[in-house]
Amino acid sequence: MWRLVADRADQRTFTGWAGVVCQVVAEQVGVDATSIAVRSSTHTEELVAVSGPWAGQLEELQYTAGEGPGVDAYQSGVPVLVPDLAAAGHRWPGFAELTAGRVGAVFAFPLREGAAPLGTLELYRRRRGPLSLDQLADAAALADLAATALVVDTGDGVAESAPWARADAPGHYDDVNVATGMLAAELDIDVEDAFLRLRAHAFSHDQPLLEVARAVLGRRLGAEAFRD
Template sequence: MGDQRHERLWRLVTERLPDQRAGTGWAGVVCAVAVERLGVDAAAVTVRTTVRTQQLVAATDAWAEELEELQYTLGEGPGVAAFTSGEPVLVGDMGTGRHQWPGFEGEAASAGVGAAFAFPLQAGTTWLGTLDLYRRTPATLDAEHLADAVALAALTTTALLADAGGDEVAPWARADLPGHYDEVNIATGMLAGRLDISLDDAMLRLRAHAFSHHLPLTEVAQAVLQHRIRPDTFAE
């Protein structure tokens, strides 16, 4: 049954490939199939190497992009938890306040998130990132949709490896696309050097500033690099 499910979903992905959203590659098609088949309103694929380092690969719409960046800014949320634990995170009702993400839950509620589901992407012993699914209204995934989501997560891993397997730069690794967070990494390194603190501490201070000023982390990083925010602003 598992092989049949995998084959059925892979056929849907390959059939949709000619209509893919420009620049997102196979992973973008998997996101589109997830929304079409799983009863969710949006989907996104994010590559994560650590909680501090993340890159958006594909998203079905601006809402999903906003929610992925929100997790990056706060360093918490279902995708971060799924990547850290290596287990799916299934939240059928984001309004319960029982998920230990005080920053994300409040912001997600304001953004209209009713439910969120995150599935880790594994290649061998390596965790690559997560497939994140969002609903605007609270609801759990039924058994059939949950099984399909797990299979789509496996297909997402295959898609990422396929996109990265050629001689050219993978579509999701291009710095000119939304979700490429190199500026945050550069700003983190610059701040760590100026203040003589660790990279993790520098990231925490950038995130705290972004959260307290209701700004995306990427916007704060750009302001640091463009000298619109002085490094001593982040000194304790």
């Protein structure tokens, strides 16, 4: 797996190691799309790399819903394998509703640096069905490489999330964090409550969370839209 990633990176076709890992996962494991996201125990998330636009759209829908296989994989620290998303939709009703008819199967692998959780590698497929044992083994190995791509050694024995990795993604969620802070200040509520209101508005209006956040930042959507 490492040789495949290194060979592809040498071709200089893609920007950044994380993006190369996403492409190799899609090709080697036989899925339609992949994404790598850095997560935290709060609502913070950073989309680091995607194999294509569809993967980015699906990851944003999961972020909007606030639930899904990737969220569970990060929190549990174990892979969440969903060969039939429609049949497992009761586990994540919001995510299942937003992705209805778009996704057949999802396979989410936690990314860790030692005992510390970093984020997730997610594999999406339009058709239903499980991964083979060989595909699972390849995906697990590539998840380890994805974690390596996210971490940089500071030189003092401390591993941190590599800031350059974020350049791989076509967009990220910094605007959501800024909009959340604005709402918290304008409504005089805590940040967590502000984020929940932002997410609830996005879900109820069938809009991506990032789109709603940018509307708030652009003053196209005022704080009154988020009052009780």
